[in-house]
Amino acid sequence: MMNTLLKLHDVHTHIGQYHILQGVNFEAMEGQVSVLLGRNGAGKTTTLKTIMGLTPASQGDVQFQMQSIKKSPTHKVAKLGIGYVPENQGIFSDLTVEENMKVAMRKEDTAAMERQQYVLELFPDLKKFWKKAGGHLSGGQKQMLSMARAFINDSQLILIDEPSKGLAPIVVEKVMEAIVEMKKQTSIVLVEQNFMMASRIGDTYTLIDDGKTVHSGNMKELIQNEELKRKYLGIG
Template sequence: MLELSNVDGFYGRSRALQSVSLSVGKGEFVSVLGRNGVGKTTLLRTILGLMSKTSGSIRLDGSEIGELPTHRRAKAGLGYVPQGRGILPDFTVRENLLLGTYAAETSERRIQDYVFELFPILREFLGRRGGNLSGGQQQQLAIARALLSQPKILLLDEPTEGIQPNIVEQIEDILIDLNRKRGLSIILVEQNITFARRASHRFAMLNRGSVAVSDRIEALSDDLIHRYLVV
């Protein structure tokens, strides 16, 4: 589904991502782990074409997308939920959701009912401004907006960060169901090891902008966590 080969990502002249090779199969859930500042968000931004410069190969569903602008990558099937959610505060919930439909292959601008089945609160708040939602409600809105782009693979940057515990559990369960029941491929950047172990098929541990370890989730040992995650 998604394959990165020897990918570098640059902020100006500074290389922040170094020779990263990573693959995500169809219907696979992969967690990207590591301490703060090791390149996890940079990896997602590189996949999306949001860096100053990139090199290497990025293939989605067999097609090279590494030279495409960000909007073309979204149309090709990349959905993104950024750290901080990226909700437009002055737009209503309805308007934020409709933005997601512009990245879909279809020209139909309609909010599909299944996002309200996943996140019922959004139907109640369609006319409310995004900036007036709680953090957990904004995260639900951000995920729903990304799903409306009809992605082949969903990229999420710490979706449980700073959210009340009851909503965290709900979001975790929904992401697992999207993967297991709908077959949606997912790349998750996360600090919550319990969630990563429960949800993932595989993991990639980043260190200093490179993949230090990549393996099945069963191989995520306490020793690896201590070596690459404990501060």
């Protein structure tokens, strides 16, 4: 029986005067890739930011490992064991690849070094460009660095926002392989527009439309449900 790692219950989020999330319900299970799907502007990125405390929820609750993190500041959420790979990758462009990794590493112990070794094997390009400034990396390399950085700490859950965005198909393939590999050691919440990618690596899905959860279930069921895909994702 899998445990619920993350639970969002009737989450509402306001950004300025805008009511962005208007009732998001979502669960991420341990050891799975849980995918958030929806059209552009549906509220997927805001959902991840709300989990991280970057755009705190104004109503409802966010629980991680059965504890409410709704009011926790972002740095505490991260320290609880949630890694974050934002849509824009969030690379510190003036810092080298090495420095980007080092700044993310909260404890420089043997375990962290082993994880670093592991991600460098997963993303050999990072080793190649170890001393290169983050700003000089290609889009794919930035994505890999961002994922590696989120993985460097002993995170129980990693939130990944649109990892395939703007990348060449061959790079998307590499990113997908990396997520599958990372899944062996951590749980993942994935926001992805590329349904082909999402359906290949996702275990469960949650559909968000206009800031509300409209459907959720097993990914295999969604793959076969043409009506849902047409109605909420505009495909099929």
